[in-house]
Amino acid sequence: MTSSYNNQIPKLYEAFNGQFLIGAAVNAKTVVTQRDLLTYHFNSLTAENEMKFERLQPEEELYTFEEADRLVAFAKEHDMGVRGHTLVWHNQTPDWMFEHPSGRAMDRNTLLARMKSHIETVVNRYKGMIYAWDVVNEAVSDSGEQVLRQSKWLDIAGEDFIARAFEYTHAADPNAMLFYNDYNESVPEKREKIYSLVKSLKEKDVPIHGIGLQGHWNLEHPTLDDIREAIERYARLGMMLHITELDVSVFNFEDKRTGLLAPTEVMVERQAERYQQFFELFKEYSEHITSVTFWGAADDYTWLDNFPVYGRKNWPFIFDQQHQPKQAFWDIIDLTR
Numbered sequence: 001m002t003s004s005y006n007n008q009i010p011k012l013y014e015a016f017n018g019q020f021l022i023g024a025a026v027n028a029k030t031v032v033t034q035r036d037l038l039t040y041h042f043n044s045l046t047a048e049n050e051m052k053f054e055r056l057q058p059e060e061e062l063y064t065f066e067e068a069d070r071l072v073a074f075a076k077e078h079d080m081g082v083r084g085h086t087l088v089w090h091n092q093t094p095d096w097m098f099e100h101p102s103g104r105a106m107d108r109n110t111l112l113a114r115m116k117s118h119i120e121t122v123v124n125r126y127k128g129m130i131y132a133w134d135v136v137n138e139a140v141s142d143s144g145e146q147v148l149r150q151s152k153w154l155d156i157a158g159e160d161f162i163a164r165a166f167e168y169t170h171a172a173d174p175n176a177m178l179f180y181n182d183y184n185e186s187v188p189e190k191r192e193k194i195y196s197l198v199k200s201l202k203e204k205d206v207p208i209h210g211i212g213l214q215g216h217w218n219l220e221h222p223t224l225d226d227i228r229e230a231i232e233r234y235a236r237l238g239m240m241l242h243i244t245e246l247d248v249s250v251f252n253f254e255d256k257r258t259g260l261l262a263p264t265e266v267m268v269e270r271q272a273e274r275y276q277q278f279f280e281l282f283k284e285y286s287e288h289i290t291s292v293t294f295w296g297a298a299d300d301y302t303w304l305d306n307f308p309v310y311g312r313k314n315w316p317f318i319f320d321q322q323h324q325p326k327q328a329f330w331d332i333i334d335l336t337r
């Protein structure tokens with residue numbers, strides 16, 4: 001396989017050496033099917049699902065580490081860093097976590113004790129192998145006046161489940177960089193909520209070191225100005241910034257069209273232009289941005305094929321379905337010459 005990959009082209013991670021790491025989200029399948037592409041261009045990995053709560057502890061005290069272990073071993077073998085994703089989230093967390101063994105309503109102390117035990121077990125296992133953890137994912141609400149999203153975590157444990165999660169993680173691995181990670185991070189209303197949450201954590205001396213901007217963007221949204229403003233605002237809190245889940249959908253969120261067999265020329269060009277603008281911005285702020293991770297690696301596999309429209313093929317990356325560079329790749333590389 002290795003020989004079939006075009007190794008005459010610049011390596012993406014080398015082009016940004018000394019500025020930020022270049023990451024990809026992977027799963028058990030893509031580390032096989034995208035192996036050569038991954039090892040050639042990327043120096044950081046995130047498990048797409050394999051480190052989520054339901055995958056690591058599907059039943060109380062029953063830990064299933066095999067798949068996550070394999071991804072970490074793959075990264076180690078190829079000298080790549082690993083971002084840990086994610087410890088505390090309202091999604092992909094099994095129901096048992098929020099149910100009391102006796103059947104009565106779950107209480108705060110039990111929930112926090114379970115959270116602590118999960119964090120200690122998981123973070124300890126990968127201590128020294130994970131440079132950053134997404135400790136809390138998506139705890140901020142998208143709309144309304146409420147800062148925090150309604151969730152079982154919030155209902156049962158109250159708002160300081162967030163601070164506790166960071167404290168437990170820091171105690172388990174004092175060297176890992178600890179992140180709060182969210183989407184719509186560049187939308188002004190939500191940006192201000194994330195800002196105020198992180199600011200209040202800092203004021204309470206909670207061990208938080210960074211903000212993860214997921215970066216699920218498209219050809220029009222968010223605007224470059226809004227992204228810049230989000231970066232500025234978060235950096236002003238003294239936070240390290242990671243772009244954690246970058247993909248650039250060729251469709252607007254509302255676009256329900258399915259059945260397109262390939263991206264149109266206009267899409268490919270506009271996508272390249274957007275990617276170039278984003279990376280120009282990341283370079284400009286590389287003092288703060290230390291890692292840029294795509295939520296996948298190439299157009300043959302993306303969660304966007306089934307979100308938000310099931311079966312709508314998407315082409316959100318800078319490598320095509322055959323793992324060849326798209327125009328976006330070359331436009332990004334141009335910034336580094």
Ligand code: GLA
Binds near residue numbers: 048137183214245303
């Ligand atoms: C969110 C999560 C990711 C992933 C994506 C969709 O952004 O943080 O883990 O589930 O949604 O794939």
